[in-house]
Amino acid sequence: MKILLTKISGFVLIGAGVLLAGCSRSDESARSDSHSGNLSPAEQSYVAPGKMDEFYLFYSGGHSGQVFVAGIPSMRHLCTIPVFAPYSGTGYGFDEESKALLGDFTWGDVHHPALSQTDSLYDGRWLFVNDNANNRVARIDLRDFKTKQVLGPIPNSSGNHGSSFVTENTEYILVATRFSVPLPKGRYADPKDYAEEFNGMVSGIKVSPESGEMSVGWQIVTPPFNWDLGSTGKGPSSGWAFWTSYNTEMASSVMEVNASQRDRDLAAFVNWHHAEAAVRAGKVTIEDGIPMIDPAKTPGILYFVEIGKSPHGIDTDPSGRWIVASGKLQPTTTVFDFEKVLAAIDAKKFSGEFRGVPIIDYNAIVEGEVPIGLGPLHTQFDGKGSAYTSLYIESAVAKWKMPPWTDAEKADLNSVVTDKIPVHFNIGHLVIGGSDTREPYGEWLVAMNKLSKGRHLSVGPSQPESSQLIDITGKKMNMVYESFTEPEPHFAQILRANTIQPIEVYPKSENHDPNAIWSLDEGIVERNGNVVEAKIVAVRSRFGPDRIDAQVGDTLILHITNIEQTPDMIHGFGLAEHNLNVVMDPGETKTVRLKLEKSGVFPFYCTNFCSALHQEMQGYLAVRPAPEVAIVE
Amino acid sequence: MKSHLLDAEIRFMEKPLNGLSRFWLMLSVGTLIGAVIFPLWKIHLVAPQYQEGLQLTIYAWKLVGGNGGQDLVEINNLNHYIGMRAIRAVDFIEMKWIPFAFGLFGMLALRAAVHGKMSQVVDLLALFLYFGVFSFGSFFYRMYQYGHDLDPRAPVNIEPFTPTVLGSQQIANFLQTSLPMSGSFCLFAFVVFQLMAIWSSRKESL
Numbered sequence: 001m002k003i004l005l006t007k008i009s010g011f012v013l014i015g016a017g018v019l020l021a022g023c024s025r026s027d028e029s030a031r032s033d034s035h036s037g038n039l040s041p042a043e044q045s046y047v048a049p050g051k052m053d054e055f056y057l058f059y060s061g062g063h064s065g066q067v068f069v070a071g072i073p074s075m076r077h078l079c080t081i082p083v084f085a086p087y088s089g090t091g092y093g094f095d096e097e098s099k100a101l102l103g104d105f106t107w108g109d110v111h112h113p114a115l116s117q118t119d120s121l122y123d124g125r126w127l128f129v130n131d132n133a134n135n136r137v138a139r140i141d142l143r144d145f146k147t148k149q150v151l152g153p154i155p156n157s158s159g160n161h162g163s164s165f166v167t168e169n170t171e172y173i174l175v176a177t178r179f180s181v182p183l184p185k186g187r188y189a190d191p192k193d194y195a196e197e198f199n200g201m202v203s204g205i206k207v208s209p210e211s212g213e214m215s216v217g218w219q220i221v222t223p224p225f226n227w228d229l230g231s232t233g234k235g236p237s238s239g240w241a242f243w244t245s246y247n248t249e250m251a252s253s254v255m256e257v258n259a260s261q262r263d264r265d266l267a268a269f270v271n272w273h274h275a276e277a278a279v280r281a282g283k284v285t286i287e288d289g290i291p292m293i294d295p296a297k298t299p300g301i302l303y304f305v306e307i308g309k310s311p312h313g314i315d316t317d318p319s320g321r322w323i324v325a326s327g328k329l330q331p332t333t334t335v336f337d338f339e340k341v342l343a344a345i346d347a348k349k350f351s352g353e354f355r356g357v358p359i360i361d362y363n364a365i366v367e368g369e370v371p372i373g374l375g376p377l378h379t380q381f382d383g384k385g386s387a388y389t390s391l392y393i394e395s396a397v398a399k400w401k402m403p404p405w406t407d408a409e410k411a412d413l414n415s416v417v418t419d420k421i422p423v424h425f426n427i428g429h430l431v432i433g434g435s436d437t438r439e440p441y442g443e444w445l446v447a448m449n450k451l452s453k454g455r456h457l458s459v460g461p462s463q464p465e466s467s468q469l470i471d472i473t474g475k476k477m478n479m480v481y482e483s484f485t486e487p488e489p490h491f492a493q494i495l496r497a498n499t500i501q502p503i504e505v506y507p508k509s510e511n512h513d514p515n516a517i518w519s520l521d522e523g524i525v526e527r528n529g530n531v532v533e534a535k536i537v538a539v540r541s542r543f544g545p546d547r548i549d550a551q552v553g554d555t556l557i558l559h560i561t562n563i564e565q566t567p568d569m570i571h572g573f574g575l576a577e578h579n580l581n582v583v584m585d586p587g588e589t590k591t592v593r594l595k596l597e598k599s600g601v602f603p604f605y606c607t608n609f610c611s612a613l614h615q616e617m618q619g620y621l622a623v624r625p626a627p628e629v630a631i632v633e
Numbered sequence: 634m635k636s637h638l639l640d641a642e643i644r645f646m647e648k649p650l651n652g653l654s655r656f657w658l659m660l661s662v663g664t665l666i667g668a669v670i671f672p673l674w675k676i677h678l679v680a681p682q683y684q685e686g687l688q689l690t691i692y693a694w695k696l697v698g699g700n701g702g703q704d705l706v707e708i709n710n711l712n713h714y715i716g717m718r719a720i721r722a723v724d725f726i727e728m729k730w731i732p733f734a735f736g737l738f739g740m741l742a743l744r745a746a747v748h749g750k751m752s753q754v755v756d757l758l759a760l761f762l763y764f765g766v767f768s769f770g771s772f773f774y775r776m777y778q779y780g781h782d783l784d785p786r787a788p789v790n791i792e793p794f795t796p797t798v799l800g801s802q803q804i805a806n807f808l809q810t811s812l813p814m815s816g817s818f819c820l821f822a823f824v825v826f827q828l829m830a831i832w833s834s835r836k837e838s839l
Contacts (some may be wrong), residue, residue: 539710541714541788565703565707566703566707612789613788615786
């Protein structure tokens with residue numbers, strides 16, 4: 001018996017060993033092969049049918065209001081996550097829950113997605129995105145790739161562009177305003193009195209560590225500069241965040257000229273730990289329900305730093321020591337040493353102040369101005385000592401060596417620019433996986449280009465954007481693939497696929513909707529006054545009940561539960577001529593509410609192809625005319 | 634002549650069981666416990682859109698769908714298209730009495746081990762083989778029923794069929810495989826232990 005047991009356990013161990021060996025081998029091959037110098041670009045980006053990508057790419061969808069998900073290295077579009085705009089493909093914006101998420105808006109302008117972090121590494125819990133247009137922030141849960149919360153419009157702010165930047169342990173999403181407005185919101189002031197009457201804002205959006213629920217924690221009122229882009233600190237810059245601005249001129253008309261007059265604009269260096277402490281100490285006023293800090297009255301929270309000229313991106317390197325800001329109208333990118341920033345603040349090395357906020361002496365903190373090319377916008381890091389900066393005007397990506405530099409390098413910073421690759425055309429953002437963490441993946445770079453003309457089959461005047469995949473594992477960058485997206489990715493985030501294990505059905509045990517039903521026998525239509533309420537099952541290949549009777553003037557409430565627990569067995573509910581399509585994933589209950597305003601018989605049917613008898617999955621909403629009311633003379 | 638021949642058999646039946654035979658009988662009781670604990674049979678279904686497969690595991694006393702029971706829901710969901718009755722554990726009345734029968738066989742084995750008479754083992758083996766053939770036949774008939782008792786109003790009309798009980802067969806887009814599992818091997822071991830009990834004491838003198 002003993003021998004037998006030993007033998008069996010031996011077999012089990014051998015079995016497990018084979019499995020493990022199998023796993024590691026396939027992982028290794030995928031990794032090393034896709035970057036092997038012996039492979040053609042086609043082989044590097046080829047992911048055979050049935051095989052999967054190694055990384056997720058979460059693109060912001062710009063003014064489409066959505067988030068696009070693609071795979072790397074194939075660059076295949078995998079799905080669209082609707083956030084700020086209705087998306088009938090997944091029924092978003094038609095049921096009561098997603099209508100509530102959209103609020104009063106049917107679009108948003110998604111710019112900068114940010115993955116949640118723990119200890120400055122992606123933890124795979126949430127993706128946060130901003131809405132530049134309507135001053136909102138949304139949270140997408142990466143367990144099911146669904147939008148779970150839309151916060152906003154954020155009080156006291158307008159133009160949520162400098163967003164969303166996640167702190168080291170996702171304590172906050174830090175955001176800043178691109179557009180300044182007279183405060184409190186709703187107040188009229190003449191735009192010609194911009195400098196005096198308008199204000200900008202930096203906000204700390206607090207994130208619940210358990211649920212991810214966001215709320216506005218505090219705000220810092222600022223002069224009406226146009227806060228542009230930012231990043232958060234880590235390591236020596238832990239507890240800090242940085243934003244560039246344009247329009248230090250505080251112009252309010254013909255901005256392209258009037259906001260481009262000064263050689264340097266002021267960046268904001270914000271100590272958010274101190275902001276938190278000021279709120280705790282009560283050094284705030286409450287404005288529109290939000291604790292607000294006046295940085296002139298509470299020193300130590302906000303500092304200004306001069307950066308040339310009309311800068312755009314400001315990025316913290318993986319060590320947290322180097323802050324890289326790009327002056328989009330000058331051919332250099334500026335590197336600051338954050339250790340020197342702390343020393344300068346300690347020694348009060350200020351070159352002046354603006355409205356009571358100290359301006360840190362530029363010369364005391366600058367490490368160098370790297371002449372990288374025309375129109376530098378954003379910088380990403382590979383974690384191996386190199387930085388990559390997008391050059392909008394030059395249509396290129398520059399690779400350059402991060403400090404510390406030798407004296408010879410410092411004497412001629414041209415020498416630290418080690419490679420340049422053309423992109424097509426007018427690159428905006430670029431992304432390297434994990435660049436904003438302390439351990440970048442350093443394998444792939446995606447260049448997101450604003451113009452794609454002449455690069456694809458003509459689709460008429462309305463053109464897609466181009467995204468180009470660049471291998472950065474070698475000394476020289478190597479373009480591998482080009483794909484096209486809907487308008488309009490700004491920034492993106494890359495996440496190693498094995499960081500997350502999304503669910504593929506909503507487990508029945510987790511459905512706590514009081515109106516969920518789980519068998520055809522439970523289907524019911526009830527009238528209560530002039531409200532007709534139905535609980536409906538959707539299952540292959542029928543709705544139960546499949547007939548709903550009502551009359552004109554009724555309010556119809558439908559609770560539809562997809563009782564399937566099988567992956568990809570999705571049912572839709574489209575109602576003819578009522579502008580209604582909801583889609584229920586397996587195990588999901590959705591509620592719709594509509595006022596019936598016309599008589600007739602209206603077919604409803606399953607909109608998401610489900611089964612061989614999908615076509616037959618239909619029913620009728622029979623609406624009688626309203627009963628005639630006797631008119632009493 | 635005739636009575637002479639039978640005498641030999643009757644004498645054999647009267648033989649006492651030696652220690653080794655009793656040991657085999659005790660072991661055989663363990664296999665019955667195994668037959669209750671371990672699954673008896675599995676039915677596995679694979680189709681292009683179900684690469685991971687749908688599994689139904691049959692125990693002496695319960696029916697378990699794979700994937701936390703979801704596979705049975707899925708199988709029934711798919712079968713409703715061809716008008717097959719839903720497969721439900723409560724319909725398998727065998728599952729109520731089979732564990733009881735196992736207990737009975739266990740007690741008979743213990744009786745033989747203690748009492749130590751050859752005829753008791755032979756009786757037990759005969760009863761058990763009868764039980765085995767009957768149960769297998771009943772299982773087969775159940776499969777036949779499921780495949781033949783099809784609702785004529787079902788959306789998809791197919792030729793009545795019997796799901797395979799042992800081995801693989803293609804049914805529409807599904808490759809169905811039925812195989813015995815460890816519980817069945819326990820039952821087989823029970824038979825082997827009875828035979829060994831008989832064999833070990835075959836030369837015992839009266």
